[in-house]
Amino acid sequence: MVKEPSLLAQLIQSYARSHKLNRGKQLHAHLISHGVALSTFLANHLINMYAKCGDVYHAAALFDAMPQRNLVTWSAIISGFFQNGKSLEALETFSLMRASGVSPTEFAFSSAIQASASCASLECGRQIHCLSMKLGFDAELFVGSSLADMYSQCGCLVDARRIFEEMPWKDEVSWATMIDGYTKNGNFEEALLALKEMVRVGSITIDQHILCCAVSACAGLKACLFGETLHSWVVKLGFESETFIVNSLTDMYAKSGDMVSASRVANLGSHGNVVSCSSLIDGYVEMNQFEEALRTYVDSRRQGTEPNEFTFSSMIKACASQAVLEQGTQLHAQVIKTSFCMDPFVSSSLIDMYGKCGLVKCSIQLFNEIQHPSDIAWNSMMGALAHHGRGKEAMHAFHGMISSGIKPNHITFVNLLMACSHSGLVDSGLEYFYSMQKTYGIRPREEHFSCVIDMLGRAGRLSEVKEFINQMPFEPNAYGWCSVLGACRTHGDIELGTFAAEKLMKLEPGNSGIHILLSTMYASIGQWEDVKAARKLMRDSKVKKLPGFSWVDVDNKTHVFGADDSSHPQIKEIYVKLEELSHKLRQSGFVPLTASDQHSERIAVAFALMRMPATKPIILKKNLRICADCHSAMKIISKVESREIIVRDNARFHHFADGICSCGDYW
Known part of the structure; x- marks a missing residue:
């Protein structure tokens, strides 16, 4: 039975709120079968209903068939596209609305800005920002919050902060946007400072989302003490049973190394889930507690928690660090069974695991099966080749990475320099080192300098080692000086070796390897009195020789x-x-x-x-x-x-x- 338009609109709205798509479709079909000409008013409600129920196809079809559209029509379809993951279509429709002479509402602006953020299109977001300023919508709460979120997601935190501070009022959404933006872009200290400023203002209610963002910032900083304070707020406000809060707290404690608290929060028996389980496993792996990681994985599987790509990645990483091939191959079989083989993190972890377990041929085979390797996969492959002394193959992989359009990072060059060092490819290694800043804009770090010291030392080019160290912007770390001492032991430079040993004893006074290298260096040239002195120093320092x-x-x-x-x-x-x-x-x-x-x-x-x-x-x-x-x-x-x-x-x-x-x- 056909009802009054206002009653029909209320009915359509109820279907939209309750996500009853089939009932909405039946009503739409009923209206068509009875020859009811849809007014713009009813059509707008139907578009909104279809979009809210996830059927953006029928929403768009109805929009295209409408002889007349008003401001609400345009806003409904733009919001519908964005809410259903069709960000490009939302932006295209926003442009069509402007071309048709219709001025957007704050809701259309908000959806278009969020669509720009979703597409990571900073240029498009800036254009919409300029238009919102021109039409006087930039001060609207929805528009301002969306702009701050867009800039933060695109990494422009200065612009995000400026918009946030210029807003005439600040609500929970605005503060959450600011804190979340800082956290996602790795500016963890700024995120916590924003939280403290929000508390100081005092008129804003702290909700679950704000707490979740702040806890994630603590995880990034490994700031366990402040995280514990936030945990007490969570309990006080009654959010401790919220799954995403549990996940964030578990991750925070795990990253801070407090696995007792992480395990207690995760509480796999009552509300454990794959996210908290993965955080626990990753925490145990980082703490080198392989048995605990394995126990957590097995327990979670028994409780029906299906692993995801992060779970597998962490477990495979654990197998790689312990070089336990049997468990690694079993996990590989489970990965194949659950169709996670093509995930970039999982496939890269498998490449690394087989390399560290000695089967570099398997690493190469797995890598060759990836159609479009990510930077992580390339780095894992080069790392495996480096540890197996296959320098020329690592160089070939590096050039393959560059030719495929993947930009190298600092890990790439650590692996590449290590490969050159273990293969005696000194001149090539030096070329790669000096190309880091000049060609790729990557400032060499401590570990890159150490690799060059090791590379020159292994080749016996000790005069170049001295020159290189003198030109470094900082002193070598323990690995660097240990490489110098080892090279001096092999190539017989007593003066430099003794100097390196003195530096090492200050950095690592409990390292027995220093004394052993020093005494064997003296023994290699028959300086037996110095051998006795080195061994006496070891005894006097109460340094125990590490058994093999x-x-x-x-x-x-x-x-x-x-x-x-x-x-x-x-x-x-x-x-x-x-x-x-x-x-x-x-x-x-x-x-x-x-x-x-x-x-x-x-x-x-x-x-x-x-x-x-x-x-x-x-x-x-x-x-x-x-x-x-x-x-x-x-x-x-x-x-x-x-x-x-x-x-x-x-x-x-x-x-x-x-x-x-x-x-x-x-x-």
């Missing part, structure tokens, strides 16, 4: 070995295998440079040869740098046993096969 360990994964279990280890249940069989290997080494002409004690990596590889299938490569990890004796021994073992042996020491990977190491004896 090697570990290998066999049958889903990690087996750890120390030098001359006798604790393993199969130690008798292992030493029988070691004696067999020693005999083969002697037959091959191997003469050890040091005492005949069994180093941990040889014990580990003997065990792996006993227990692992002949077709599977042996992958072992070591907490210290592999020594020259063991490096030579591994080359011979790989040949006489016809096995591929992959060793990850504390600097890089070594791939031993058929008597040759991938490092080319340059490490």
Whole structure:
């Protein structure tokens, strides 16, 4: 039955509010079937209903069919386009409205400005801003708030702040826009200062959104103490059960390293969700608490929480840091099952994980399967190649990144310089270093200078090391001085080595490696009195020598070995295998440079040869740098046993096969 237009409008409005699209369509069809000519008044309500219910297609079709449109019509369709993610269409319709001679309302202005922000079109936003000033709408609350939000989303925080301060009144939305804008652009201190100013004004009610933005700013600053204050406000105002507040607090505590509070807030048993779960896992990974990260992941899956791309990325990152290949491959299978393979964070994490677990060929294969690699994927690939000493391939990847239009960042150059350092590509590395500022506008950081020191030192170009250090804008960090000391030990520069050791002892007084490098440097040229003095200094300083360990994964279990280890249940069989290997080494002409004690990596590889299938490569990890004796021994073992042996020491990977190491004896 056809009713009065005002009653029909009320009915359509009720369908819009309750999102009853089918009822709205039925009413629309009823009007058409009864030959009711839709007035502009009713058509406007129908456009609004369709847009509110998410059916922007029928809203646009009705708009196009209207013989007459008024200001409300234009505003409704522009808002409808924006609310349904059609920002470009919203801006195009706004331009058509202006071309037809209709002046926008504050609501049309607000939608068009928000559409500009959504498209990240600062130029379009500025043009609409100028028009709003010309027509006197820039002082309207909706328009002003939208302008502040647009400028902050486009990174123009000075303009956002100016608009905010020029507004005749400031409501919760305006303050939230300002705080959120600062937070999203990484200006965390400004976000918290804005919050404090808002509290000082005193006439604004703090809502959930404002608190959420402020907690996120605390997370960015790792400002746990101020975050705890905000947490108390959350409890006081009764927002502690709001999911997005729980997620923000969990993330804040996790980023601050307070995993006890993070776990307590997340409370997976009652209102845990994938966001808080991912924050917890990421926090545990950053704190190197791999077992806790794994437990959280398993518990969340048991409770029915499906992982997202961030969950997988964090878990794969954990596997990479621990070099646990079995768990990493299991996660890879789950990633494939849940169709997250093409996510840039997940795919990059997998590339990194396989690289750090020794299977760089898998990293390359995964990278080649990505149609349009992101900067993260390129950096992960270059990092994997660098750790495996494949410098020329890393250089090739860098040029591929540039030619594909991806801009390098500081991480790109760390990986690239490290790759050149481990491959002896010094001249190329220096070219890349000096191109950072000149060609790509990237100011070199401390880590880039350290890479150059390491690169020059490994190549024995110690006079250039001295010159480079003298020209640096700051003193080298501990890594840089350690590279100098290691290079001096290898190439026999006692004066520079002693100077580097003195610098290191001030930076890291508890580092036993300094004393060991110093004493071995003196021993290499027969200065035995200096050797005694270095060892005495180590004893007097009560610095303990870091014991060497090697570990290998066999049958889903990690087996750890120390030098001359006798604790393993199969130690008798292992030493029988070691004696067999020693005999083969002697037959091959191997003469050890040091005492005949069994180093941990040889014990580990003997065990792996006993227990692992002949077709599977042996992958072992070591907490210290592999020594020259063991490096030579591994080359011979790989040949006489016809096995591929992959060793990850504390600097890089070594791939031993058929008597040759991938490092080319340059490490």
